[in-house]
Amino acid sequence: MSNKYTPGNLVRYRNRDWMVLPSNEDQVILVKPLGGSDEEITGIFMPLAKDVEAVEKATFKEPTPNQIGNFETAKLLYNASRLSLRNAAGPFRSMGKLSFRPRSYQVVPLVMALKQDVTKILIADDVGVGKTIEALLIIKELIERGEIKRFAVICPPHLCEQWQQELKDKLDIDAEIIRSSTASRLDRMVPDDRSVFYHIPYQVISVDYIKTDKRRGIFLNDCPELVVVDEAHTCTLPKGASSKNQQQRYNLIHDIALNKNRHLILLTATPHSGKDEEFLSLLGLLNPAFERLNFEKLEQADRRKIAQYFIQRKRENIRRWLNEDTLFPKRDSKEVGFTLSEETKAFYNELVAFARGISDVETDNENTRLLRSWAAIALIKGAMSSPAMAKEMLEKRHAKLTVEEEMAEIGTDAVEDTLFEENEFGVDFSRSDLLNAVDYKTAELEGLTKLLKRAEFLNEREETDLKIKHTIDLIRKWVKEGFQPIIFCHYIATAKYMEEKLKEALPKNVLVQAITSELADEQRKEEIERMGEQEKRVLVATDCLSEGINLQDHFNAVLHYDLPWNPNRIEQREGRVDRFGQASKNIKTYMLYGENNPMDKFILEVLIRKVREIQKSIGVTIPIGENNKSLMAELTQKILKTASETEQLTLFAEDKIRIDNELEMARKKGENLRSIFAQESVDAETIKKDLQEVDEAIGDPKVVESFTVFALQLLGSSFTPDFEGYKIQTTNLPKHLQVALLSKTEQLKGKAETKIAFISPTPKGYQYIGRNHRFVEQLCHYIVSNAFEEKGNSYGLARTSVIQTESVQNKTTLVMFRVRNVVKEVRSRNESVAEEMYLWGYMENENGLQPINFEEAQELLNEAIPLSNMSIEQQQQLLAIELNSFEKKKDAFIEIATERADKLVEAHGRFKTLIGGRSYEKSTPVLPPDVMGVYILLPKPKDLF
Known part of the structure; x- marks a missing residue:
C-alpha cells in the first residue's frame, strides 16, 4: 500500500476529504470523512477504485483572510472540534466514544x-x-x-x-x-x-x-x-x-x-x-x-x-477515592417500632401454641419431622406479616406440588433455603405449601379452623392492625414531603393488602400500585415506567424487585414492612434506590418491627443490628449464609418449644453471647476477604491524571454545556435556564438539528420545546445531553462546516480574526491545531489514530518571537475581550501578512506535533507501568498538523495625549 494511504493521512475521494484509518485488509483502505462521524466510515477496494474513482492524496486547507469572523466564536470552533473527536489521544481508546464521563x-x-x-x-x-x-x-x-x-x-x-x-x-x-x-x-x-x-x-x-x-x-x-x-x-x-x-x-x-x-x-x-x-x-x-x-x-x-x-x-472505599464527589445520596435510616394490638398479640400466642403442637409430634421419619417443623415456622412468619397473609395461608389446603415431591426433586436444603435465607433470585416464596403438606390429626384440623376464623376476624377489623396504621401514617408523611417510596413486603398477599389499604387512605392523586412476581418480567418493567409518569407514587413490592432492577429513577425511599430473615436482603432492597444515579440528594430507608413481637425483636436486635455494625466496621457485606440459616432454624425451634414471651426473650438473651461469637467469626472472615479484594493498590493519581488529560482533549460535561448554550444562542434559538437545566425553543434551529434534539414523542405531538440537562443523574422530565448525544454530534459538525466556508458564513464563525484587547501587551498570535498520531502496539498489527485539539501561540517583542504554551493560549482564547471592531480590510491585511509567514514556521509546527506525540508516549508509558502489560512503539505524528484557526491579538493602542 502506498505511503499516502497510511493511517492518519488525508486523501481526496468523491470530491470529499477523508482521513485514512487502520485496515487489516491489504487491498482495502478504511476512510472517514474529515469532520464526519464513525457512521460514515467507508471501505474502498483499491483494485476497483483505480479504474473507477481515483483516491488522491489531499492536504488540509489552511485558514484564509476571507474566513474572518467574531473572535468570541473562536472558542466555539475549538470546542466543536474537540467534542467531535472520537479517537481521543491517551491510553484509553474508548473515552472519546462514551456518552458519559x-x-x-x-x-x-x-x-x-x-x-x-x-x-x-x-x-x-x-x-x-x-x-x-x-x-x-x-x-x-x-x-x-x-x-x-x-x-x-x-x-x-x-x-x-x-x-x-x-x-x-x-x-x-x-x-x-x-x-x-x-x-x-x-x-x-x-x-x-x-x-x-x-x-x-x-x-x-x-x-x-x-x-x-x-x-x-x-x-x-x-x-x-x-x-x-x-x-x-x-x-x-x-x-x-x-x-x-x-x-x-x-x-x-x-x-x-x-x-x-x-x-x-x-x-x-x-x-x-x-x-x-x-x-x-x-x-x-x-x-x-x-x-x-x-x-x-x-x-x-x-x-x-x-x-x-x-x-x-463498599461505599466507604469509594468515598475515599481521591476525595472525588461520587454523587451518592445521603441516607436517612431509622428503625420504626410499633406495638401489636391485644387482638393481634393473642393471635400470635395462639399461632405459637398451635405450631408447638404440630412440631412436637413423635415420628420416625426425618422428612416428616422437618416438614412439621417448617410448616409451623412458615405459619408464624406468614401470619405475622398481615391478616390477609394469615387468612390466605390458612385457607389454602391444597397445592399442585406437595413439599414431599419438591424435596425429592430439589432436596431438603433448597426448600429450607427459601424459608430461612430468602435468596432465590426474582421469585416470591410464601411457603404456604408447607402448611398444606402436613397430615393433620383431627384435633389439629380443628385448631386450624379456629385459627382461620381468628384470621378472618382480624382481616375484617382494620383497627386491630396497628402495623398497617403506622405504615399509612409514615407513607402519608413521606408523600407530603415529596418522597416516592417503595414498601417491601415478603408476601404477595401482604402486598395486595397493603395496596388496598393505602389506596383507601391516601389522596386520589397518589398512585399506589403493588408489583409482585405474578407479573411477568416485562410487565413489571412496563408498570414501573408507567408509575414514573405520575408525580406522586407509592410502589408496594415483593422481593422479586429487590435485586438487579434499577428503581432510582422513580423512587427515593424504602420501607421494610416485613423484616427479612437474611440481613443481606436489606442491602439489596435499599440498593434499588440508594445507588449511583439517584437524582435525589436525600433518601430514606426505614425498618418496621413489632416491639412486642419476639421474633421481630430477635431478628432486629441480635441479627440485623449486629450484622450492620460489623459491615460498617469492615466495609463489606459479611458472608453469613450458613450461620444465618442455622441461627434462624435454632431460634424458631426455641420459639416453638417455649411457652411464654418472657421465657422466649430470656432464651434470646442466653443465646446472644453464642450468636455474637458466631457473627464475630463471620466478621473475621469478611475482613479477611476485604483485605484481599479492595484493590487499593491501583494508583489512583495515575488514573486521575489520565482522565484529566482526556477531559482536556475531548471536553468534559461542563464544556458540553457551555458549547451547546453558546451555539444555541448563535443559531437564534431562545432558551430559559432553570435550577435543573434549560428549556429550549427549537423553532429557529435548522430542521435536522430540531429532529436530533426533540424526542420522538415531542415530534409526534408537534412540539417545538424541550427540556435538557447536562448533569447525571438527570432530573426527571429532562433529556440528558452528553458529548455523544446525536444533537451535540450534529451541532458540532454544523458549526465546523459553517466555519470552513471559503468566503465566511452568516453566523460570524471565525477561523481567523484580529482584535485589540487589554489581555496582551504585545502582538500575540494564537494557532489552533488538530494533531493526529498513529500508535502501534509492539508485537501486534493493531494500530490506532489518536486525535486531539491543541492551542499554541507566539508573542512578538523586542527579542523576536516568544512561544506561549497551551495554558496561556487557552486562557487568551477564553478570556480575551475585544475592545472595538476593526474593519474587515484591516484584519485581512494583518492576516495575509501573518499567514504568509507560516511557511517559515513549518518547523515549529512539526516540533509541536512531535511534542504531542512524545506526550502521548509518556501517557502510554504511565499506563504501561499502571497495568504492567502492553508496551507501545513511539507514537508517530502525522505531519504537518492541521491548522484549524489563526487569531491575532493586538495590545490596546496607547493614548496620544
Missing part, C-alpha cells in the same frame, strides 16, 4: 482487565456503586482495541431491557434481546442455517432461555469473544448441587469459561453467601485453580493471585 474509581476494573491478556474478572462492588458502568467501560475498550467484535450479556430475564437501554444510552450500541418472546422474530432474520448467536454481534440474553442443554450447545458453538454475566451469584454451583435451576446456570457459565481465550466478566454485589464452596465455584470460573483454595489458610501468593481477578469495594 466515568469517575476515577469506575476505571479501576478496566485497568485490572487490561492487565490480563484475556480478561477474566469478577466485579463485586457494593450495591449501587456502578458495576454496569464498569462492565460497559471494559466492553467498549476491548471493542476499540480490536480485541473483540462481538459480545453477549447474560442476565436474568427482567434485566434484559435494562441492559439493552444502558448499552444504547452509554455506548450507542444497539443490542438485540434474545429470549423466548423474541426468538422467532430473530430466527426469521437469519440468512442461513447458522444461529442468531452467530449473526447478531451484540446480544443481551436471558439466562433462563439458554441454560437448557439444547440451547446451551447452540450458544456455545457460536459464542462471542466476550461474555458478561450479571447477577453471577445465581450461577454458582449449589452446595450438594441440589437446585436444578441454579445447577443449569452454573453448567452454562462453566462451559463458557472453558474457552481460555474467551473474555469473561462476572458481576454481583453478593459474591459470597456464606458458603465457601459456592464462592469458590464462582472464582473457579475465572481460574480453575481457585476451586481448591482454603480461605482459612490462604498464602500471600494466593491472595495476590486472586486479587488479579476479583474486586470488591
Whole structure:
C-alpha cells in the first residue's frame, strides 16, 4: 500500500476529504470523512477504485483572510472540534466514544482487565456503586482495541431491557434481546442455517432461555469473544448441587469459561453467601485453580493471585477515592417500632401454641419431622406479616406440588433455603405449601379452623392492625414531603393488602400500585415506567424487585414492612434506590418491627443490628449464609418449644453471647476477604491524571454545556435556564438539528420545546445531553462546516480574526491545531489514530518571537475581550501578512506535533507501568498538523495625549 494511504493521512475521494484509518485488509483502505462521524466510515477496494474513482492524496486547507469572523466564536470552533473527536489521544481508546464521563474509581476494573491478556474478572462492588458502568467501560475498550467484535450479556430475564437501554444510552450500541418472546422474530432474520448467536454481534440474553442443554450447545458453538454475566451469584454451583435451576446456570457459565481465550466478566454485589464452596465455584470460573483454595489458610501468593481477578469495594472505599464527589445520596435510616394490638398479640400466642403442637409430634421419619417443623415456622412468619397473609395461608389446603415431591426433586436444603435465607433470585416464596403438606390429626384440623376464623376476624377489623396504621401514617408523611417510596413486603398477599389499604387512605392523586412476581418480567418493567409518569407514587413490592432492577429513577425511599430473615436482603432492597444515579440528594430507608413481637425483636436486635455494625466496621457485606440459616432454624425451634414471651426473650438473651461469637467469626472472615479484594493498590493519581488529560482533549460535561448554550444562542434559538437545566425553543434551529434534539414523542405531538440537562443523574422530565448525544454530534459538525466556508458564513464563525484587547501587551498570535498520531502496539498489527485539539501561540517583542504554551493560549482564547471592531480590510491585511509567514514556521509546527506525540508516549508509558502489560512503539505524528484557526491579538493602542 502506498505511503499516502497510511493511517492518519488525508486523501481526496468523491470530491470529499477523508482521513485514512487502520485496515487489516491489504487491498482495502478504511476512510472517514474529515469532520464526519464513525457512521460514515467507508471501505474502498483499491483494485476497483483505480479504474473507477481515483483516491488522491489531499492536504488540509489552511485558514484564509476571507474566513474572518467574531473572535468570541473562536472558542466555539475549538470546542466543536474537540467534542467531535472520537479517537481521543491517551491510553484509553474508548473515552472519546462514551456518552458519559466515568469517575476515577469506575476505571479501576478496566485497568485490572487490561492487565490480563484475556480478561477474566469478577466485579463485586457494593450495591449501587456502578458495576454496569464498569462492565460497559471494559466492553467498549476491548471493542476499540480490536480485541473483540462481538459480545453477549447474560442476565436474568427482567434485566434484559435494562441492559439493552444502558448499552444504547452509554455506548450507542444497539443490542438485540434474545429470549423466548423474541426468538422467532430473530430466527426469521437469519440468512442461513447458522444461529442468531452467530449473526447478531451484540446480544443481551436471558439466562433462563439458554441454560437448557439444547440451547446451551447452540450458544456455545457460536459464542462471542466476550461474555458478561450479571447477577453471577445465581450461577454458582449449589452446595450438594441440589437446585436444578441454579445447577443449569452454573453448567452454562462453566462451559463458557472453558474457552481460555474467551473474555469473561462476572458481576454481583453478593459474591459470597456464606458458603465457601459456592464462592469458590464462582472464582473457579475465572481460574480453575481457585476451586481448591482454603480461605482459612490462604498464602500471600494466593491472595495476590486472586486479587488479579476479583474486586470488591463498599461505599466507604469509594468515598475515599481521591476525595472525588461520587454523587451518592445521603441516607436517612431509622428503625420504626410499633406495638401489636391485644387482638393481634393473642393471635400470635395462639399461632405459637398451635405450631408447638404440630412440631412436637413423635415420628420416625426425618422428612416428616422437618416438614412439621417448617410448616409451623412458615405459619408464624406468614401470619405475622398481615391478616390477609394469615387468612390466605390458612385457607389454602391444597397445592399442585406437595413439599414431599419438591424435596425429592430439589432436596431438603433448597426448600429450607427459601424459608430461612430468602435468596432465590426474582421469585416470591410464601411457603404456604408447607402448611398444606402436613397430615393433620383431627384435633389439629380443628385448631386450624379456629385459627382461620381468628384470621378472618382480624382481616375484617382494620383497627386491630396497628402495623398497617403506622405504615399509612409514615407513607402519608413521606408523600407530603415529596418522597416516592417503595414498601417491601415478603408476601404477595401482604402486598395486595397493603395496596388496598393505602389506596383507601391516601389522596386520589397518589398512585399506589403493588408489583409482585405474578407479573411477568416485562410487565413489571412496563408498570414501573408507567408509575414514573405520575408525580406522586407509592410502589408496594415483593422481593422479586429487590435485586438487579434499577428503581432510582422513580423512587427515593424504602420501607421494610416485613423484616427479612437474611440481613443481606436489606442491602439489596435499599440498593434499588440508594445507588449511583439517584437524582435525589436525600433518601430514606426505614425498618418496621413489632416491639412486642419476639421474633421481630430477635431478628432486629441480635441479627440485623449486629450484622450492620460489623459491615460498617469492615466495609463489606459479611458472608453469613450458613450461620444465618442455622441461627434462624435454632431460634424458631426455641420459639416453638417455649411457652411464654418472657421465657422466649430470656432464651434470646442466653443465646446472644453464642450468636455474637458466631457473627464475630463471620466478621473475621469478611475482613479477611476485604483485605484481599479492595484493590487499593491501583494508583489512583495515575488514573486521575489520565482522565484529566482526556477531559482536556475531548471536553468534559461542563464544556458540553457551555458549547451547546453558546451555539444555541448563535443559531437564534431562545432558551430559559432553570435550577435543573434549560428549556429550549427549537423553532429557529435548522430542521435536522430540531429532529436530533426533540424526542420522538415531542415530534409526534408537534412540539417545538424541550427540556435538557447536562448533569447525571438527570432530573426527571429532562433529556440528558452528553458529548455523544446525536444533537451535540450534529451541532458540532454544523458549526465546523459553517466555519470552513471559503468566503465566511452568516453566523460570524471565525477561523481567523484580529482584535485589540487589554489581555496582551504585545502582538500575540494564537494557532489552533488538530494533531493526529498513529500508535502501534509492539508485537501486534493493531494500530490506532489518536486525535486531539491543541492551542499554541507566539508573542512578538523586542527579542523576536516568544512561544506561549497551551495554558496561556487557552486562557487568551477564553478570556480575551475585544475592545472595538476593526474593519474587515484591516484584519485581512494583518492576516495575509501573518499567514504568509507560516511557511517559515513549518518547523515549529512539526516540533509541536512531535511534542504531542512524545506526550502521548509518556501517557502510554504511565499506563504501561499502571497495568504492567502492553508496551507501545513511539507514537508517530502525522505531519504537518492541521491548522484549524489563526487569531491575532493586538495590545490596546496607547493614548496620544
